[in-house]
Amino acid sequence: MDKVEGTVLEVGETRTVATRYGERELAELTLLVDGEPTKVTLWGDWAETAGYVEQGHTVAVLNPNVTENEGRTGYATGEDSRVVVEPSYLVNATDVRAWVQCPRIEYLNKLTGVPLKYEVVRGTVVHGVFEDMLNGEEVEGSVDERVRDAGLELGLLGREADGVRDEVREHARAVEGWLEQTRLGDGDDGWRTEKTLFDASLGMKGRADALRADSPVELKTGSCDGDARFKDKIQTACYALMLQTNPQTGVVLYTGTDGAPAREFRLSDGLLDFALRKRNEVAASETAGRTPTGHEANADCSRCFEYDTCTVVAGRLDQESKAGTVGEPLPDEERDYFEEQHAVLEQERRAVHDEHSSLSDDEGALEVRVRDAEPLADGGWRLELSRTSDEPTRITEGDLVLVSDGDPSKDAETAWVRDVTADAVAVRVGERIDATRIDAYPSTVTVDRYMVALHDFVLKADERRRDVLLGRASPGFDGTASDGTYIENNEAQDRAVARSVAARDLSLIQGPPGTGKTHTVARLVRALVDRGERVLLSSFTNRAVDNALEALLEQGYDGFVRLGTRDGVRADMLEHRFDEAGEPTERASALRDASVVACTTATCASRVMREQGFDYAVVDEASQLTEPATLSAVNLASTFVLVGDHEQLPPVSASEAPSMFERLADKYPESAVTLRRQYRMAQRIQSFSSKEFYDGALFPADDEVARRSIEDIADPPDRYSDPVTFVPVDGEERQNVNVDEAEAVEAVHAELVDSGVPSGSIAVIAPFRAQVAELGRRLPDETPVDTVDRFQGSSQDTVVLSFVASDDLDSPVFDDPRRLNVALTRAKRALVLVGNPDALRTDPFCSRLLDWAV
Ligand SMILES: Nc1ncnc2c1ncn2[C@@H]1O[C@H](COP(=O)(O)OP(=O)(O)OP(=O)(O)O)[C@@H](O)[C@H]1O
Numbered sequence: 001m002d003k004v005e006g007t008v009l010e011v012g013e014t015r016t017v018a019t020r021y022g023e024r025e026l027a028e029l030t031l032l033v034d035g036e037p038t039k040v041t042l043w044g045d046w047a048e049t050a051g052y053v054e055q056g057h058t059v060a061v062l063n064p065n066v067t068e069n070e071g072r073t074g075y076a077t078g079e080d081s082r083v084v085v086e087p088s089y090l091v092n093a094t095d096v097r098a099w100v101q102c103p104r105i106e107y108l109n110k111l112t113g114v115p116l117k118y119e120v121v122r123g124t125v126v127h128g129v130f131e132d133m134l135n136g137e138e139v140e141g142s143v144d145e146r147v148r149d150a151g152l153e154l155g156l157l158g159r160e161a162d163g164v165r166d167e168v169r170e171h172a173r174a175v176e177g178w179l180e181q182t183r184l185g186d187g188d189d190g191w192r193t194e195k196t197l198f199d200a201s202l203g204m205k206g207r208a209d210a211l212r213a214d215s216p217v218e219l220k221t222g223s224c225d226g227d228a229r230f231k232d233k234i235q236t237a238c239y240a241l242m243l244q245t246n247p248q249t250g251v252v253l254y255t256g257t258d259g260a261p262a263r264e265f266r267l268s269d270g271l272l273d274f275a276l277r278k279r280n281e282v283a284a285s286e287t288a289g290r291t292p293t294g295h296e297a298n299a300d301c302s303r304c305f306e307y308d309t310c311t312v313v314a315g316r317l318d319q320e321s322k323a324g325t326v327g328e329p330l331p332d333e334e335r336d337y338f339e340e341q342h343a344v345l346e347q348e349r350r351a352v353h354d355e356h357s358s359l360s361d362d363e364g365a366l367e368v369r370v371r372d373a374e375p376l377a378d379g380g381w382r383l384e385l386s387r388t389s390d391e392p393t394r395i396t397e398g399d400l401v402l403v404s405d406g407d408p409s410k411d412a413e414t415a416w417v418r419d420v421t422a423d424a425v426a427v428r429v430g431e432r433i434d435a436t437r438i439d440a441y442p443s444t445v446t447v448d449r450y451m452v453a454l455h456d457f458v459l460k461a462d463e464r465r466r467d468v469l470l471g472r473a474s475p476g477f478d479g480t481a482s483d484g485t486y487i488e489n490n491e492a493q494d495r496a497v498a499r500s501v502a503a504r505d506l507s508l509i510q511g512p513p514g515t516g517k518t519h520t521v522a523r524l525v526r527a528l529v530d531r532g533e534r535v536l537l538s539s540f541t542n543r544a545v546d547n548a549l550e551a552l553l554e555q556g557y558d559g560f561v562r563l564g565t566r567d568g569v570r571a572d573m574l575e576h577r578f579d580e581a582g583e584p585t586e587r588a589s590a591l592r593d594a595s596v597v598a599c600t601t602a603t604c605a606s607r608v609m610r611e612q613g614f615d616y617a618v619v620d621e622a623s624q625l626t627e628p629a630t631l632s633a634v635n636l637a638s639t640f641v642l643v644g645d646h647e648q649l650p651p652v653s654a655s656e657a658p659s660m661f662e663r664l665a666d667k668y669p670e671s672a673v674t675l676r677r678q679y680r681m682a683q684r685i686q687s688f689s690s691k692e693f694y695d696g697a698l699f700p701a702d703d704e705v706a707r708r709s710i711e712d713i714a715d716p717p718d719r720y721s722d723p724v725t726f727v728p729v730d731g732e733e734r735q736n737v738n739v740d741e742a743e744a745v746e747a748v749h750a751e752l753v754d755s756g757v758p759s760g761s762i763a764v765i766a767p768f769r770a771q772v773a774e775l776g777r778r779l780p781d782e783t784p785v786d787t788v789d790r791f792q793g794s795s796q797d798t799v800v801l802s803f804v805a806s807d808d809l810d811s812p813v814f815d816d817p818r819r820l821n822v823a824l825t826r827a828k829r830a831l832v833l834v835g836n837p838d839a840l841r842t843d844p845f846c847s848r849l850l851d852w853a854v
Helices: 044-051 093-101 103-112 118-134 139-149 151-156 161-186 230-242 269-287 307-317 332-361 445-460 463-469 491-502 517-530 542-554 571-576 584-592 627-634 660-667 683-693 739-754 769-778 817-824 837-841 844-853
Strands: 003-019 022-033 036-043 058-062 065-069 072-076 082-085 191-199 204-212 215-220 249-254 262-266 366-375 381-387 400-404 412-420 424-429 437-440 506-510 535-539 560-562 596-600 614-619 637-644 672-674 724-728 762-765 796-802 827-835
Touching (some): 003 044, 022 044, 036 058, 044 082, 044 269, 093 204, 093 230, 103 307, 103 445, 118 139, 118 151, 118 191, 118 204, 118 215, 151 161, 151 584, 191 412, 269 332, 307 445, 332 437, 332 627, 445 463, 491 506, 517 535, 517 542, 535 542, 542 560, 542 571, 560 571, 614 627, 627 660, 637 660, 724 844, 739 762, 739 769, 739 827, 796 817, 817 844
Parallel strands (some): 506 637, 535 596, 614 637, 724 827
Antiparallel strands (some): 003 022, 022 036, 058 082, 191 204, 366 381, 381 424, 400 412
């Protein structure tokens, strides 16, 4: 038995007992292992674990001793044992480092984020240069390039490139000599840089600056007179724990030190176990939703660089803090809001960690083979990977993954997914790798950013903003600012722009499917810019940001900058992408002078954007945003406009809470304008949605739209003469797949294509990924096949919907009627519904749907 793992049922008292080795501490846990309560005795330092785990936590003991007591098998820690709390929670090595300084510092880091500070930016530059040096690049050129890359941030900090280059060169020189020596010493090389590491059995992850002959080397830009700092040793020990090579020594390089920069130290078992116990404390505290007080550690608060933040946060949020508190607690509403949203974000962080599960049990990993590898201009690679098994996958475009040659715990590279089809996955990766396996490796960056947005709202927003958002004051409108006509041919759109332009606090635009939300947003942005306002244009997804910009371009406006990564921004928008690299002063003014800045809500909470201020924030897709995600955009502006439709998909969130859009639309209906005329669907297609979701008040924009038919573009069989067709199938659903329905969809597709409908203008929607995979195998590549969620915001001439369900309706497409609303409103000319009528009749809503469709 090399591991025992279970859920904690009971935590026993820690006590001291006399043994033949002297006095020792012990604590007993009762774990539920394979359905049986099982005693596990923790000895010595591992007994501390009982001080912070609680019922419900998962605990694993690696290499336990087996004990027998009155005929019952139990376990105890032995000499080689290690205890891991919540192994599936991959704690970052840098978080363990912060926790060792003080648990409250770790908590505050997450809450307040990394601010735009010169030391931070310079640190990033020095790390980049170090990486280049190890890769054999020449220092001078590397310094120039890395300083250039940080141009925008340096410029915003008011720094000149020359001065920064001089400083970075100093740091580089400090390690150059050491590198020379170590290279001469062991004839090179065995250096590896920026290594992604994780260990799913120890619940840790991180990115080591470098490995030298498989020993961790950590770079710090500070100075150090004596031995390596304890917190740095602990961080390095975390990397050592994740390496399977059992390194004996670690090195911390202090590049700000006069004289020799390297501090080498022994990675003793005691140090490694200590690092793991600290990691366990982080995991236990975060998964239990505790707020550290600082009393857990014996740090000296009076000398702490986080003293001010710590005491103010504690004072305003009424938290206990070892350092004391400053200021009066905020009103109850603010504190309740903070608690509630904070808990949801922590739940989401947990959900991200749960997605790492394939790393420990192989379930869900994707098997692949390299089909093509193409070098990219920036030094990275685009890999085209053929899928070698039929397993459905949750991995989708935009995800962060690990690609490896079979064992992700050995040599894995992080990669961004560019495209996923039924038989292939395209990824962008830093180094070429002979990939045979892909694992989901979701990042908590977005959760971290939204946490910061929550903090900024509660602790930094002005009183008026807090009053309006927390329901203590109604939004104000300026009676005089709304004169003039903005959109001549659509009264509701015009009113939406006029109300928004007149808003003092906020305005809301509800746009049912195809009603011209994006068109209205573009017109609004132009109106605001004409008035001299500086506008932030933001949305949940990159796709929606680019769509809004496309609408702006169509209306003849191109004075915007698009912030985002090369991978995120759509190819045809790359020419508008803001290049952060360049001469600092020039880059900073280019951003500051831009009248319109466009980016995703996650980017809004980045350290660069947090420094920007706007008159207006216009947020599209707002009904799909959680409260903190919405805050990340609206925090940056004096007035904001949210655009969305709460009758379509709600936010993807760990909580059932409505979006801020929906909450405010309920609270302040007079601040909302609803668009009514839709430019997409034939009258017959829109009628069900109009009646069920919009009180019958959704209309085709004109006759052309109302009369749209597939017969205008093809010559289909008679049964498609009605824009809505129901195809009954008596199929069986097994594990979210309905093969008979898939066959029927294939037949419908063939019939339509044979009659002249272009294959690429037919979209197929199914509620489950498994059915999507089944359909994807049967249909040609140019036919888009996906789940409902991926189709929100898009449309096609023809949409075929496979319901899958065969007995009763407990599938996700039905658990929320809004999801079905989206599915039913994507088609312009023909909507074909394929399903089991008996199953659909079991639900009143779907029964009405059937009455309409047949
Ligand atoms: N006032 C208008 N006059 C003419 N055409 C319009 C007007 N408003 C919108 N449209 C057209 O209607 C179509 C749908 O508009 P848009 O893409 O803005 O809708 P949307 O509400 O954003 O869609 P979705 O519900 O999918 O998000 C576009 O082709 C757009 O050009």
